[in-house]
Amino acid sequence: MSDSKALGVRDIVLMNVVAILSVRQFSTVAPYGAASMILWGIAAVGLFIPLAMVCGELSTGWPEEGGIFVWVREAFGPRMGWLCAFLFLSSCVFFFPMLLQFLMTTLVFCFDESLAFNKVFVGLSSMGIFWGLTGLNIRGIEWTRKINNMGALCGVIVPGMILISLAVYWVATGHPMQTDYHTPGNWVPQINNWTTIVFISSMMFAFAGMEVSPMIAGRCKNPQKDFPRSILISSIVIVGIYMLGTVSLNVLLPADDADILAGLMQGIKATSVTLGMPWLLPLMGATIAMGVLGQINSWLVGPIYMLNVANAEYQVIGAGIAQLHPRYNTPAKALTAQAVLVSIFCLSTFVSRSMAAAYWTLTALTTLCYFIPYLMMFAGFLRLRVKHPDRKRSFRIPGRVLPVLLPSVGFLSVLFAVVLLFVPPKEIEMGSLVVYELQIGGGGIIFALVGDLLYRRAVKKRHKS
Known part of the structure; x- marks a missing residue:
């Protein structure tokens, strides 16, 4: 690739x-509240930077299709490669219902707040939307790409700027902040209380996805120089927007009243009433809904293609289910x-408290299945440095200390x-602690066992043949 077509720092950011x-x-x-500022910084240093740098080197050393697998x-x-791919795809099975719940709660909140918390309605409507998107992806319709592009703009940039602008206007017009950021003690996370920092796992998951974008590190004009610089700028921009968005929501809504699912729309609704802007709530709901649709749509096919690459060696799930459509050439x-699996978990809302x-x-289930492959990847980086020290990499983590320190910090952060995940947050009534831990741990163990059993069965079948 010529320099005129190579990617620069701005492109990667x-x-x-x-x-x-x-x-x-x-x-x-x-x-x-105010303590979230420190926690955002911890999450960024603990995962975002190590993840980006490790993925950058691995993707330029092993650029084949399949990525983390x-x-x-x-x-x-x-065997471990297959298990990694299987758990990665399993995380999507939990991830989609989670996103769909957020989508429906956000959208319906604009018209009927009580319906937004109706478990049956949200579960059934989530299923309908997912089957619709699945149908579009099966047909391979080109305009589904437009959903992704519109989602990136409408679902991130527009609502983020609206929220931040509202918070600035709120303070500028003399309205008091709804959350106390003035008391110094409120900025200090209560790290001695597990239930108050359990959300840090979700904050780390907010940086998930960096294993995808570093795959273009080799296309930088100057990978060794430009890629680390782009990662530093990306971390500042992303963490900065996360912090600004969190502060803005706290400005408009008391931290104690913020619901983890509908908190954003609660803040927008309260603000629209106070400022006399009735059009604000449906506008925000529509833009966020478009963004979530784009995010779901962008993840629908990618992990399945990765699973197909992992399946090619031993036909673990058989050639039938991996076959492409004869007309649309899609899986x-x-x-x-x-x-079908996503629908089952959409219906799980019926039995939740x-x-x-x-x-x-x-x-929690999404994060568990998603982070186990991360543990494998960080450990794998150290092993590959020893196993293939001379492998050509257009980008390498510089120095002697950082190539060991960064993956070690990333591994320990993910493990933490x-x-x-096994500590229920105090802000949510989760019921019995034992039942909750069985749900999380049992779900992860079941998916790991299923993946491993499929692999071992395929290996035995191949040896016999």
């Missing part, structure tokens, strides 16, 4: 911002199977976040 930022994180973190396979063998059967409890359970 914009790509990271669009891929990672999500306005729904404002509601998740807002209950922490290829890296883990090269480090620990095909129709795999997409349909995914839609509340919408917030269902949302947090899905968030995984442990926190």
Whole structure:
């Protein structure tokens, strides 16, 4: 690739911002109030920077299709590689219902607040939307790309700027901040109380996705110089917007009243009433809904293609379900199977204690299945540095200390976040602690066992043949 077509620092920064930022994180973190500022910084240093730098080197050393699956396979063998891919896809099965719940709650909140917390309505409507998007992706319609582009603009940039502008206007017109940021003690996270910092796992998940964008590190004009610079700028921009968005929501809504699912719309509704802007609530709801649709749509097919790459070696799930549609050339059967599983978890809202409890359970399960591959990747990086020291990489983490320090910090941060998942947040009534921990731990163990059993069965079948 010529220099005129190579990617510059600005290109990578914009790509990271669009891929990672999500306005729904404002509601998740807002209950922490002023302490969320310190926690955002901890999450960024603990995961965002190590993740970006490690993925940048691995993606330029092993640029084959399959991404994180290829890296883990090269480090620990095909069995662990397959398990990594299977858990990555499993996380999407929990991730989609979580996003759909946020989508429906946000959209319906504009018209009927009580309906936004109706578990049956949200569950059934979420299923309908997902099957509709699945149908579009099976047909391979080109304009679905426009959904992603519109979602990036409307779902992140527009609502984020509206929220921040509202907060500035609110303070400028003499209205008091609804959350106390003036008391110095409120800025200090209560790290001695596990239930008050359990949300840090969700804050780290807010930076998930960096394993995708660094795959273009090799296309930089000067990878060794430009890529680290772009990561530094990306971290400042993304963390800065997350902080500004959280503060803005706290300006408009008391931290103690912020619901992790509907907190953003609660703040917008209260502000629209006080400032006499009735049009504000439906505008915000529409833009956020478009953003969530784009985010779901962008993740529908990608992990399935990665699973197909992982499946190619041993035909773990068989050739049938991985077959492409004869007309549209898309993984129709795999997409349909995914839609069935997502529908089951959409219906799980019916038996949850509340919408917030269902949302947090899905968030915890998503994070667990998503972060286990991260643990494999960070450990795999250290192994590949020893196993293939001379492998050509257009970008390498500089120095002797950083190549060991960054993946170690990333591994420990992810492990810490995984442990926190088993502590229910005090802001949400989750019921029995034992039942909650069985739901989270049992869900992760079941998916890991299923993936491993499928692999071992495929290996035995191949040996016999």
